[in-house]
Amino acid sequence: MDLRTLSYIVVGSTFALYIGIAIWSRAGSTKDFYVAGGGVHPVANGMATAADWMSAASFISMAGMIAFMGYGGSVFLMGWTGGFVILAMLLAPYLRKYGKFTVPEFIGDRFYSRSARAVAVICLIICSVTYVIGQMKGVGVAFSRFLEVEYDTGLYVGMIIVFFYAVLGGMKGITYTQIAQYCVLILAYTIPAVFISLQLTGNPIPQLGLGSAMAGTDTYLLDRLDQVVTELGFDRYTTHERLSTLNMFAYTASLMIGTAGLPHVIIRFFTVPKVKDARSSAGWALVFIAILYTTAPAVAGMARLNLMQTIEPQPGNYLAYEERPQWFSNWEKTGLLAFEDKNADGLIQYSANAGTNEMVTVDNDIIVLANPEIARLPNWVIALVAAGGLAAALSTAAGLLLAISSSISHDLLKGMIAPDISEKAELMASRIAMAVAIVGAGYLGLHPPGFAAGTVALAFGLAASSIFPALMMGIFSKAVTREGAIAGMVAGIGVTLLYVFQHKGIMFMPGTAFLGDSPENWFLGIEPNAFGVVGAIVNFTVAFAVSRVTAQPPASVRELVENIRVPAGASAARDH
């Protein structure tokens, strides 16, 4: 069977599965819609959180980023996993005890202010919308590369699928489809990795294979990789730093606290029955995430080595362009690989020197997407990778859309505009908000605004600098006041946006970066995507300073804080 037919069958059956789950898990109440009824098993929630959390960026791009950055790519590995430790200890159990539906709702209650709630809604929408654009693009790209349909068509199909289970089932539908999507994406990620590890090292476990000797020799794979890349003038794979130690430190910290502050991840912990389930569920989520995140560096190193050895089989002996393998020409068509014969010798010279390098484009994404073909795996594995990429993008998109739509129907409509609305009307409103959010996200995916290029990384900086500090202070301090929290959120997200805009352009429009985008102009050499941690420090500082000069929070707030710190009496997630 040819690859295209096979891809259609595999992707089609996963979609049929998602729709089946959607019909089976319709939401009957707002509690179903917002928190899946509040009765999700912690292991099941861990799995759903893993799919919710691992986006197209984790599935498709991360291994590629590591492959071309080497050790410097570790910021993504540590940053995107370390946040779950913070979430498990510092946020999830207390927010679960609080037991309501949305993140802005907590901020509004703890800081006894509708304005604080509104500011939190705005921060949430800014973070989630920047994030969801990347996912919609991921859906379109995955469709166009694997199923050879137009990007636009692919996006429409993706929207219809998400529409089905998110509008019908809300959090309930999303939870059960995310569990299915996790299974699809983890199989799609690990199967090629096991094969490639076996081929290169004889060890079927990629995590061990990366530290093993090359099959049939006693040279370690990583030493060989270091040798191959340095011969071509690249930095040593295992020690190549990302800009500076301070920058790596700031980047990792920003990703960690951004992870802990992303609303679509936090609300997943509202779906488990008990406080202790929220703690263990974070652990299970990280187990399921770690399976992919510890495999990714192996895929990165091995695929990089495979790529280099294909192009330069012996030192100084380059592959002739005419003899390039089939996958090479396949991916040339997509523009992810591009060759330019600068010295017209018909050979592919790959080098770190931009003047003589003839591999003019090697897109990061190629590492995961072409991995099965480079390793000569059967077609069904390639079809599975397509389904896995789509599962990763769709599951994250649905989680984000729920965070957006629930903050609109529950925080804005029910919380501020029409508090007397009936539950049935609110459920209808939440479905409509979801439908509108899907159409809006689809529109942004079809017409990505200028800032879409840096969106996912930006979302972390914004969550780190606005929502995370507000939640931390809400739980760990009884002294932070309404004025303090609002000023802190505004200052934190403001400083982060300003820093990004001054170096990357206002709304990323070219030519508007009033301070140039190069390391010498950066504050302490910290790149814009790593700036969230500085924004968070600003947020904390401003909030504590303002709280000292404003009237203390009322006694009821101190009681609320006392109450969420102790698990007993944690009732099921409830409305007011």
Add this chain to the structure above:
Amino acid sequence: MPRLTEQQAAAYWKRNLALMAKLLVIWFVVSFGCGILFVDALNQIQIGGYKLGFWFAQQGSIYVFVALIFYYTRRMTALDREFGVDEDQGA
């Protein structure tokens, strides 16, 4: 449902914070410490094909993170029981 006295609640919270502080030190040391600040020194040590600092940055820190969360969960469940705020008997 048993209610904690103010002193009990304060003691419970203090024990929780102490546990957290201890675990967050480990969290910091394996990632920011072993993976970033002291990576060069640790890279002098080789385990199999892995340089130790590189291993912490790309593998080890993640395994430790998982262990930290489950350890925290276990210890907190015990603490909840000790103070009688465990949800199974409390609610």
